[in-house]
Amino acid sequence: MDQNNSKPTVRKEKIAKDNKALYTVISILVGFTIGAIMLLVVKVSPIKAYGLLIESVFGTPKNIAQSVVYATPLILTGLSIAFSFRTGIFNIGAEGQFVMGSLGAMVVGVLVDAPAIIHIPLCLLAAALAGALWGAIVGYLKAKLGANEVLCMIMFNWIAYYFSNYVVKSKLFNDAGKQVSKKVADTAKLSVNSLKASLGQKVNWGIIIAIIAVIIIYLIINKTTLGYRLRAVGFNRNAAEYAGINVKVAIVSAIAISGALAGLAGATQVLGYNYSISEFAGQEGYGFEGITVAMIGATHPVGVLFAGLFYGAMKYGGKNMNLLGAPTEVIDIIMGSIIFFIAISSIIKTMKTRFSKKGGTK
Amino acid sequence: MDELIKNLGLILNTTLMYTPPLLFAALGSVFSERSGVVNIGIEGMMTIGAFAGVVGTLLTSNPWLGFLIAGLAGGIFGLLHAFATITCKADQTISGTAINFLAPGFAIFLCRVLYDSTETHSVDLAHKMPRFLKGLFQGTEGIFRKGGFLDNVFNTYATAYLAFILVAVVWFVFYKTKFGLRIRAVGEHPKAADTLGINVIRIRYICVILSGVLAGFGGASVTLATVSQFRPSVITGQGFIAIAAVIFGKFKPQGAMLACILFGFCNGVKVFVGSGSAVSPHLISMIPYVVTIIVLILFVGKSHVPAANGKPYEKAR
Numbered sequence: 001m002d003q004n005n006s007k008p009t010v011r012k013e014k015i016a017k018d019n020k021a022l023y024t025v026i027s028i029l030v031g032f033t034i035g036a037i038m039l040l041v042v043k044v045s046p047i048k049a050y051g052l053l054i055e056s057v058f059g060t061p062k063n064i065a066q067s068v069v070y071a072t073p074l075i076l077t078g079l080s081i082a083f084s085f086r087t088g089i090f091n092i093g094a095e096g097q098f099v100m101g102s103l104g105a106m107v108v109g110v111l112v113d114a115p116a117i118i119h120i121p122l123c124l125l126a127a128a129l130a131g132a133l134w135g136a137i138v139g140y141l142k143a144k145l146g147a148n149e150v151l152c153m154i155m156f157n158w159i160a161y162y163f164s165n166y167v168v169k170s171k172l173f174n175d176a177g178k179q180v181s182k183k184v185a186d187t188a189k190l191s192v193n194s195l196k197a198s199l200g201q202k203v204n205w206g207i208i209i210a211i212i213a214v215i216i217i218y219l220i221i222n223k224t225t226l227g228y229r230l231r232a233v234g235f236n237r238n239a240a241e242y243a244g245i246n247v248k249v250a251i252v253s254a255i256a257i258s259g260a261l262a263g264l265a266g267a268t269q270v271l272g273y274n275y276s277i278s279e280f281a282g283q284e285g286y287g288f289e290g291i292t293v294a295m296i297g298a299t300h301p302v303g304v305l306f307a308g309l310f311y312g313a314m315k316y317g318g319k320n321m322n323l324l325g326a327p328t329e330v331i332d333i334i335m336g337s338i339i340f341f342i343a344i345s346s347i348i349k350t351m352k353t354r355f356s357k358k359g360g361t362k
Numbered sequence: 363m364d365e366l367i368k369n370l371g372l373i374l375n376t377t378l379m380y381t382p383p384l385l386f387a388a389l390g391s392v393f394s395e396r397s398g399v400v401n402i403g404i405e406g407m408m409t410i411g412a413f414a415g416v417v418g419t420l421l422t423s424n425p426w427l428g429f430l431i432a433g434l435a436g437g438i439f440g441l442l443h444a445f446a447t448i449t450c451k452a453d454q455t456i457s458g459t460a461i462n463f464l465a466p467g468f469a470i471f472l473c474r475v476l477y478d479s480t481e482t483h484s485v486d487l488a489h490k491m492p493r494f495l496k497g498l499f500q501g502t503e504g505i506f507r508k509g510g511f512l513d514n515v516f517n518t519y520a521t522a523y524l525a526f527i528l529v530a531v532v533w534f535v536f537y538k539t540k541f542g543l544r545i546r547a548v549g550e551h552p553k554a555a556d557t558l559g560i561n562v563i564r565i566r567y568i569c570v571i572l573s574g575v576l577a578g579f580g581g582a583s584v585t586l587a588t589v590s591q592f593r594p595s596v597i598t599g600q601g602f603i604a605i606a607a608v609i610f611g612k613f614k615p616q617g618a619m620l621a622c623i624l625f626g627f628c629n630g631v632k633v634f635v636g637s638g639s640a641v642s643p644h645l646i647s648m649i650p651y652v653v654t655i656i657v658l659i660l661f662v663g664k665s666h667v668p669a670a671n672g673k674p675y676e677k678a679r
Contacts, residue, residue, distance in 0.1 A: 282598050
């Protein structure tokens with residue numbers, strides 16, 4: 001007991017940080033174990049199933065490329081939610097911001113006629129702005145009128161959902177009475193034509209955008225006064241206000257940045273994968289999957305990058321589970337278990353401190 | 363005038379289809395949130411309830427047993443959330459997110475195992491939730507005539523009546539019993555409550571498990587009344603709407619009820635206006651959500667979140 005108290009807290013924090021990655025790895029292993037049990041229940045060999053999963057992800061360069069394609073929007077929505085968590089807000093509205101971003105990219109992609117070098121950045125900008133604006137409205141309602149942001153975001157998700165369906169079916173954008181919008185111009189597509197033959201039709205530049213976003217967000221959070229301010233507000237609103245930070249502006253800008261990231265995620269999906277927007281039958285879920293990615297990545301930008309790649313691989317590889325007669329939902333159960341065990345890993349920390357207290361050393 | 367009353371009846375009829383599932387789930391959310399535990403897993407708990415309710419009814423041929431089994435299934439996930447957030451002091455949002463993956467994952471997984479499809483078989487009409495007052499509305503004349511206003515409003519599923527009765531019960535529990543007082547104390551100031559000898563951990567466990575049970579009921583009241591089978595899309599978003607209703611209703615059972623009714627009513631208007639209207643159905647579908655935001659800003663204002671919400675309780679040593 002005494003020994004523990006005499007140690008500087010800095011050391012303790014460092015240990016906690018190092019352990020975070022370890023706990024995540026353990027949680028992933030536990031998740032796969034639970035998945036294996038479920039597979040045994042339906043009489044599918046887990047070894048065969050996981051073998052197929054690994055092969056579906058890493059088997060060929062094409063598979064790897066497709067996993068990355070699946071990961072791209074997840075990295076960006078994960079980053080969006082991770083950033084919001086860092087600033088003390090829970091951006092449950094990433095789903096709606098994603099939809100508005102897709103719309104922004106689609107509208108500019110369809111209407112504007114420009115060479116790719118201008119057209120693509122213009123589409124990305126439109127998407128980021130649309131997502132940021134959708135977030136900022138909620139930020140304004142919260143900061144100015146004291147509205148609860150979680151409640152507003154849930155409503156805004158559905159408003160975006162129906163708005164998107166409205167636009168897709170509108171005269172200007174509907175593709176000849178079908179359930180989809182018009183396709184964006186070729187100059188707006190993120191596809192990599194030279195690699196299509198070797199890596200598959202859908203291979204695109206989106207991952208580069210995601211990586212750049214990861215770097216920028218890392219810099220904003222850790223190296224700028226803006227990031228410092230936003231984190232200060234997230235940490236203690238009153239103290240931040242006392243220190244002279246304009247809390248209202250901080251809240252609006254935090255949600256706007258988070259929204260811009262979710263909007264970009266929508267853009268990568270439209271410009272890189274679908275080229276058009278379909279009429280929704282149910283929520284796409286990228287926003288909610290982003291929560292998972294943010295959690296597995298421990299809300300750190302680099303962690304989110306890897307977590308997104310992991311989730312993308314699981315999503316892409318998991319589709320093949322039904323080849324073995326295993327329900328693809330086993331992937332959801334594995335992912336859910338992983339997050340659950342990451343969540344309760346704090347108990348291990350508590351137990352560990354107790355043990356180290358008894359042992360006296362470490 | 364007759365036309366107007368008839369139309370209102372039709373709108374209320376839809377309202378009473380949409381409201382009960384939200385109401386059950388919202389009451390569950392009230393329990394959890396007021397005791398200081400954020401539960402965004404309500405959505406997942408509703409989904410597993412919706413599934414278990416149908417399976418239970420198909421097995422026992424009794425909707426009420428199915429309903430109870432749905433509560434049990436929701437309660438199990440409530441227990442899981444309680445264990446994570448109270449005993450392990452896990453982040454409540456993370457645990458809730460996990461539940462939102464796990465519960466629907468299990469539901470659809472088991473559905474495939476049992477029925478070899480993502481949809482269950484249908485519950486036959488005889489085994490759906492009963493309509494108590496059906497016999498009253500058989501005539502062709504008078505105010506009790508078939509298809510009349512009273513028929514539309516009161517000839518509704520038993521779950522609707524149960525949901526509204528439960529609001530009164532929950533209100534009574536919260537404001538007129540010792541247990542309710544304790545829940546509120548634990549959610550506002552757990553330390554003070556602890557000092558007074560209240561078992562914070564136990565109260566929170568009870569409340570979070572109850573939230574799962576009620577969310578399970580909510581799910582079952584969709585699949586055993588409005589629709590008669592489980593499919594993956596049967597709940598989408600209703601759990602989150604219920605959470606929104608609770609925030610809207612300032613974390614009070616009666617407030618949450620009004621919010622759920624408002625939401626259900628807007629859906630009723632949406633369905634009514636939607637049939638044969640010149641305006642795009644997608645724009646009409648936005649009505650409930652837009653109205654919620656407007657009412658929130660104009661009339662409701664700030665809602666007081668229970669002070670200890672989101673924070674795990676650590677007993678002082």
